[in-house]
Amino acid sequence: MTTASPALRPVRNERDRKHRSPLQRWYRNHEAWVLGASGVIGFLLLWELGSRSGVVDQFFFSKPTDIASAAVREVQLARFWNDVKVSVWEFVTGYTLAVITAIPLGLIIGWYRRLSYMIDPWLNLFNSLPRIALIPLLVLWVGLGVESKIAVVFLGAFFSIIIPTVQGVRTVDRRLLDVAKSFGASQRLTFTSVVGPATVPFITTGLRLGIGRALIGVIVGEIYAQTSGLGVLIVRANENIQPDRMFFGVLIFTFSGILGVAALRRVEHYFDRWRPVSEER
Amino acid sequence: MTEQALALRATGVRMEYRDPATRERLTAIERMDIEIPEGEFVSIVGPSGCGKSTFLKIVNGLLPATEGEIEIKHSKGGSDHAMVFQDSSLFPWYSVQRNVAYGLACRGVKRKEAFARALPFIKLVGLEGFESKYPYQLSGGMQQRANLARALTVDPELLLMDEPFAALDAQTRELMQVELIRIWSEAQKTVLFITHQIDEAIFLSDRVIVMSARPGRILADITIELPRPRDLDIKRTPRFVEYEEQIWRLISKQLSVGPEAAA
Structure with missing residues (x-):
């Protein structure tokens, strides 16, 4: 039937929209990135201009260009590199110790129900306890040196990793355990084929949380027991009222955290290759 | 008889x-x-x-x-029994081939040999060419084919099947019934x-x-x-x-x- 029907109207179609230029297309493909970058640059520009015009108090807030030149000055000092070395050592040692102990322990505790009943109260206690509060005790036990900071880093990361790991083992899909049992898988094979892979996402979540906690450990440990390290750099800059140097110190920690998490994402990505690629939003 | x-x-x-x-x-x-x-x-x-x-x-x-x-009748070479489970019982982190070879791995067969022995069963259930796919890349019917192959690979005397087609749509289900009859008559289980x-x-x-x-x-x-x-x-x-x-x-x-x- 081709009778005219005035009630029908064509649906507006995306294709009918005007043609886009290559630049517009490039922008649409990189929109999130472009807008993110312009957000950051815009804020830095406002800060710089505000500082120069006197709206923002330079004495307290410094300005981006001052921070950049403070950074250039710092990286030429041997003391700065010594601070970096100390902080990196504290972080790497404490975090590594936490990873190699928390993951196996978490797997074991999660697997053996009775063991987990025994240990749960301790996990909960340590998880709710602000571990920073233990610093004076740790200093009392192992001294002001690098060991006390490693201990703080370790405690921060350890519980962030072990708690999700235990959780992950406990929530392993019963059906898959049944499959393993039905085919007569050994305890070891059950672990490597079911429990391990199922727990990986939980472990990587813990590792990511752990990075943040470990960085907090480094900075707070150093601020409490001021021997050397980037935390000390921040405190000294504060004492000398040098906000630009302080900002530089803070930025180093920030970027370490961002880099660490980005590196972990790559690891996660490798372990997640069996998962459907999820579209963001 | x-x-x-x-x-x-x-x-x-x-x-x-x-x-x-x-x-x-x-x-x-x-x-x-x-x-x-x-x-x-x-x-x-x-x-x-x-x-x-x-x-x-x-x-x-x-x-x-x-x-x-x-x-249950005791099997000389293979397993006494093997189960085809309901949907989503494949290991999502293993490829089709590794999933199908799983029963053999449980019996201590080395990876390479288990993979080789899985191949004819992958072919039998019609999943040739999908060996290296992960379960999420397969349709529900194909997942159950892999599930069936996994059970057949261990050469069981008794094949147990727990509502294997319950989650499939009506048409796929009928197709799988025909397929199961074909596979059953070939595998003699x-x-x-x-x-x-x-x-x-x-x-x-x-x-x-x-x-x-x-x-x-x-x-x-x-x-x-x-x-x-x-x-x-x-x-x-x-x-x-x-x-x-x-x-x-x-x-x-x-x-x-x-x-x-x-x-």
Whole structure:
């Protein structure tokens, strides 16, 4: 039937929209990135201009260009590199110790129900306890040196990793355990084929949380027991009222955290290759 | 054919459990006695909650029965039994080939050999070319093909199937039924098949065992005398429909009065 029907109207179609230029297309493909970058640059520009015009108090807030030149000055000092070395050592040692102990322990505790009943109260206690509060005790036990900071880093990361790991083992899909049992898988094979892979996402979540906690450990440990390290750099800059140097110190920690998490994402990505690629939003 | 060798004998199997909420002792299975001769395809149908899946888990050794005995023919080279599970029981982190080879890995076969031995079964279920895909990349029907291949790879004397097509859409389900008949006739296995779909049970089986509502017991053991090979057209023959009605009458009496029982 081709009778005219005035009630029908064509649906507006995306294709009918005007043609886009290559630049517009490039922008649409990189929109999130472009807008993110312009957000950051815009804020830095406002800060710089505000500082120069006197709206923002330079004495307290410094300005981006001052921070950049403070950074250039710092990286030429041997003391700065010594601070970096100390902080990196504290972080790497404490975090590594936490990873190699928390993951196996978490797997074991999660697997053996009775063991987990025994240990749960301790996990909960340590998880709710602000571990920073233990610093004076740790200093009392192992001294002001690098060991006390490693201990703080370790405690921060350890519980962030072990708690999700235990959780992950406990929530392993019963059906898959049944499959393993039905085919007569050994305890070891059950672990490597079911429990391990199922727990990986939980472990990587813990590792990511752990990075943040470990960085907090480094900075707070150093601020409490001021021997050397980037935390000390921040405190000294504060004492000398040098906000630009302080900002530089803070930025180093920030970027370490961002880099660490980005590196972990790559690891996660490798372990997640069996998962459907999820579209963001 | 008289006195054929048995693949499975279940005698006086009873299953009780304690309800975790009410702490009451409930009976899931009152009594099950089944004998399955070698090479037969037997289905168990029954209303949901009648304990048919529980019975299969007992046969598979995943649950201990409260009373009774299960005897399964001992296999010389392969496994005594293997289970085809319901949907999403493939390891999502393993490729199809590794999933299919899993049973062999459990028996201590080296990776390379297990992979090689999995190949003919991947081919048998029609998944050639999908060896390196992950389960999420397969459709529901293909996942169940892989699930079937995984069980066949260990060369079991008795193949247990727990509502393997329950999650599939109606068309895929019918296609898989035809496929299962083809694979069964090629692989020459004894099968114990659980389903709540009456036509599926009749179409596939030599015998259909009808179970009562909980506590489960055997209401009827019906020999399906339809000629093989069967194709989907047989589902519209009068003989087939007669079987359907016979079984449906048995089951509908078990259902409590409600809109479903009226059909």
